[in-house]
Amino acid sequence: SYELTQPPSVSVSPGQTASITCSGDILGHRYACWYQQKPGHSPVLVIYQDTKRPSGIPERFSGSNSGNTATLTISGTQAMDEADYYCQAWDYSTAHVFGTGTKVTVL
Amino acid sequence: EVQLLESGGGLVQPGGSLRLSCAASGFTFSNYPMSWVRQAPGKGLEWVSAVSRSGGETYYADSVKGRFTISRDSPKNTIYLEMNSLSADDTAVYFCAKEEGGQSIGIYYFDYWGQGTLVTVSS
Numbered sequence: 001s002y003e004l005t006q007p008p009s010v011s012v013s014p015g016q017t018a019s020i021t022c023s024g025d026i027l028g029h030r031y032a033c034w035y036q037q038k039p040g041h042s043p044v045l046v047i048y049q050d051t052k053r054p055s056g057i058p059e060r061f062s063g064s065n066s067g068n069t070a071t072l073t074i075s076g077t078q079a080m081d082e083a084d085y086y087c088q089a090w091d092y093s094t095a096h097v098f099g100t101g102t103k104v105t106v107l
Numbered sequence: 108e109v110q111l112l113e114s115g116g117g118l119v120q121p122g123g124s125l126r127l128s129c130a131a132s133g134f135t136f137s138n139y140p141m142s143w144v145r146q147a148p149g150k151g152l153e154w155v156s157a158v159s160r161s162g163g164e165t166y167y168a169d170s171v172k173g174r175f176t177i178s179r180d181s182p183k184n185t186i187y188l189e190m191n192s193l194s195a196d197d198t199a200v201y202f203c204a205k206e207e208g209g210q211s212i213g214i215y216y217f218d219y220w221g222q223g224t225l226v227t228v229s230s
Contacts, residue, residue, distance in 0.1 A: 001169070031214035035152070042202060042220040043152065049214060086152050090208070090215045095166045096142065096154035 002026040004087055004099035011105045018074040020102045022087030025068055030089045032070035034063060038083045046085075047072060074104070082106045109133040109219045111203045116224030119193055123228070127188040129203030129221055136184040137161075140206040142217065143177065143188050145199035145226075153199075157206065157215075158186060170196075193228045200225050 004024040012018035022032060031050050035043035045054050047063035050070065060075045074081050087099035115127040127143070142157040156177040157166045165177050176189040186203060201224050204217035 031212070033214065033216040035217070037152075042222055043217070044220075045216065045218050048208070048216045048218075049212065054218065084151075088152075088216060090213075092210065095157060095168075096144075096215065098144075098152040098154060101151040 001094050002089070002091060002097050004089060004097055006085075006087060006099040006102045008100070009103045009105065011107055012074070012077045013107055014079060015076055018077050018081070018104055020072045020074075020085050020087075020104065022070040022072070022099045023068055024089070024097070024099075026089045026091055026094070026097060027065055027070050028068045030091055032063065032065050033088050034061075034070075034072045035086045035088065036081075036083045037086065043086065077104075077106055079106050109205065111205065111219060111221035113201065113203050113221045113224040116201065116226045118227045118229065120230050121194055121228055123193050124189070124191045125193065125226060127190070127201055127203075127224060127226070129186045129188075131184045131186070131203075131205070134205065134219075137181045140215065141179060141186045142204045142206055143186075144202045144204050144217070144220075145197075146202070146223075147196075147199040150199075155201070156188060190226070193226075195228050198226060198228045 034047040037043040050065040110132045112130045143155040158177045162179045174192045179186045203221040205219040207218040208215040
């Protein structure tokens with residue numbers, strides 16, 4: 001089965017750029033997507049198919065995928081972006097896989 | 108507006124059973140696969156099970172295979188998760204999620220989530 005590894009935490013100052021990585025063999029041949037989850041709330045999709053933003057998601061959220069690593073970038077980070085972030089991929093043989101999760105703190 | 112409303116959670120003793128329901132609205136239910144995803148207290152997200160558009164194909168995480176059964180009732184726009192032989196490790200908030208994407212695209216992802224229902228397995 002595949003695994004997706006994320007850093008446990010990322011700290012960023014308001015207005016700066018936060019980058020969250022997601023590493024795993026599956027990403028070498030599959031798309032990644034990203035979810036934001038605030039305490040006590042359900043996850044919200046912020047990036048799908050590596051780079052696409054759902055309607056209503058601010059432009060400061062962007063994604064990329066190269067090699068075996070996908071990256072979620074938050075440009076001009078705001079206090080409201082403080083949350084847990086999870087990557088996710090899918091493969092026919094293993095179905096859905098979530099990353100280990102990253103807590104983003106806006107200092 | 109897409110809405111997913113889970114119900115059926117609660118306190119159950121180890122070895123017991125529980126059935127969760129998820130009522131969907133705001134989209135053509137029969138056109139989309141659906142999944143259950145869970146989150147243990149203070150932990151990350153774990154995909155549990157998925158059901159195809161028709162309900163004819165079901166998929167399970169290894170951790171629940173043989174104990175959980177997913178199904179869907181299209182006339183009622185509802186999916187279910189029948190959970191048996193529950194243990195403390197199954198304690199979690201269980202989310203219902205609508206899937207988007209497809210095999211031809213190379214990814215299925217979750218574009219809408221319910222609010223979750225808490226399952227607590229304890230004596």
